[in-house]
Amino acid sequence: MSDNIRIILVDDHPLMLMGICSMLEGKPGIEVVGTAGSGAEAMELASRLNPDLMVLDIVMPGMDGIELARRMRAEMPDVALLALSSDASIATLEPLLNIGIDGFLSKSSNEATMLAAIRSVADGYEYFGTDIARLIERISFAKSAQESLFTPRELDVIRLSCKGLQYKEIAGALGIKYLTVVTIKNNIFRKLGINNTVELVLYAVKKQLITL
Amino acid sequence: MSDNIRIILVDDHPLMLMGICSMLEGKPGIEVVGTAGSGAEAMELASRLNPDLMVLDIVMPGMDGIELARRMRAEMPDVALLALSSDASIATLEPLLNIGIDGFLSKSSNEATMLAAIRSVADGYEYFGTDIARLIERISFAKSAQESLFTPRELDVIRLSCKGLQYKEIAGALGIKYLTVVTIKNNIFRKLGINNTVELVLYAVKKQLITL
DNA sequence: GAGGCGATACATAAATATATGTACTCCCTA
């Protein structure tokens, strides 16, 4: 046992694992104690090796990084979590923030950034690169803009419309009159300057109001 | 100059570049003569170093791997091209096949597979891993299934419908009567067991009949 | 506490979409 930062790397791409490994090799104060190619493997390894930090890829087949992070937080809350992803999208980032991950690193980061992130997170600080911080701002900005554009009722109707439900069905689902659905939908159309539901679906998908 | 296979690596993720580099280092008959972090850089490097093979990542900001492959084929057709991607989707693979790339490798491949691919492609053979080959089959199978499910006219109407065009507009765009559009769309609904256009959009997106 | 504003609710008329039935053409094949 030393006071090195003991790290487990998780990535389903062997090439990536090797890349990070070879990069961290020989760095003072850092020790890669294990690597895993899947979420399940990572859980097993972590419970056996009790590491200080897990660096985990987000996009993986089977148990993905998000699910892995959730379980690690639940079962081994002392292990710091540093997420690694090539795409920093709203869909990726949001659940991770809710889980309370310690840091997020883009795969396009260089060596120095990665080392800085590992050391910060292992020391109990958070690490989110400037690009990620900017994205988080954009997310909350976009969200508030969308939420201020539509009323709660309108958002309800948008979601149901985009699932293919018709006016009557929406009325039933929300427990309101058919004619009220008519009004709400007309208001939505007017706000967006469109005039049919298909265009609404396209808008909602583009703005990530719904997921496909 | 030797008779090593002289390789340029292209990937926008420094970590990935390092990983592959360290893996290829010291392998007999293989020599990494340069690495690039972008399409533009790769073109420049290739024209200067005249390599035997370029291993290129597909997902890159700016000029992506597909565009890079196209330009390389046009300007330096003697350089073998081996594509590298983490996701082997129909959208990724199809343009590459059309360009006439020499091989395709998943980023989840291991060392042995990668070496085999590099040697095959450098020797003038094609290399597509078993998983990719399976995907290609699935693509052509899915395509033929979709194409046999819908007539050309129906596909026209589906595409226009999914852009938000209404019956009259579709009729105008295709130069047919409104009533004919009615028939075609009704046929589509019957075939799919659905009964409104929104559900058609959702279907088309899921089956990749249209792109958003 | 009067007035304005936004959210929700309801009504009607007009436009559009959907269900169903029919007809014509072309091509294949028995």
Added chain:
DNA sequence: TAGGGAGTACATATATTTATGTATCGCCTC
């Protein structure tokens, strides 16, 4: 070459969707 099937085309009736107008309630502000 007669018949069947698939693709395309057109018509009618019904259902749904969209445009527009109006009413009520709660909230905030002046």
